[in-house]
Amino acid sequence: PRKEAQIGLKQFKLEECFEVLVGLDDALHGKPHPAPVIRALKRLGIPERFIYVGDMPDDLKAARAAAAELDIEAHVIGFCAGAPTEEQRLLELGFNEAFSDSNELVKRLLTMVRSS
Numbered sequence: 001p002r003k004e005a006q007i008g009l010k011q012f013k014l015e016e017c018f019e020v021l022v023g024l025d026d027a028l029h030g031k032p033h034p035a036p037v038i039r040a041l042k043r044l045g046i047p048e049r050f051i052y053v054g055d056m057p058d059d060l061k062a063a064r065a066a067a068a069e070l071d072i073e074a075h076v077i078g079f080c081a082g083a084p085t086e087e088q089r090l091l092e093l094g095f096n097e098a099f100s101d102s103n104e105l106v107k108r109l110l111t112m113v114r115s116s
Helices: 002-011 035-043 057-070 086-093 102-115
Strands: 049-054 073-079 097-099
Touching: 035 057, 049 057, 049 102, 057 073, 073 086, 073 102, 086 097, 097 102
Parallel strands: 049 073, 073 097
Antiparallel strands: none
């Protein structure tokens, strides 16, 4: 749900990195269905590419399916809070990058956003 996502973003100091937040309560279908991601992308005006941060295989599937359906590029970042040993697992699943440290994730997101 949206409220839990907002709490998590605040806890890890990530609020400033996201323009749109779509929670489970905002879409008819949950992940791995691409509908929630597509809804967020429509709110952004369907950009040519997007950055998606998630922590589960269903996040990766939803982001990739939305990108394929809209014919745009997805850069999917895995975040495994405080669990550095999980980074490799997320990369093996197909995430483009993986972070366990929220400060490093914020630095990377800000770098990506500022360079686009």
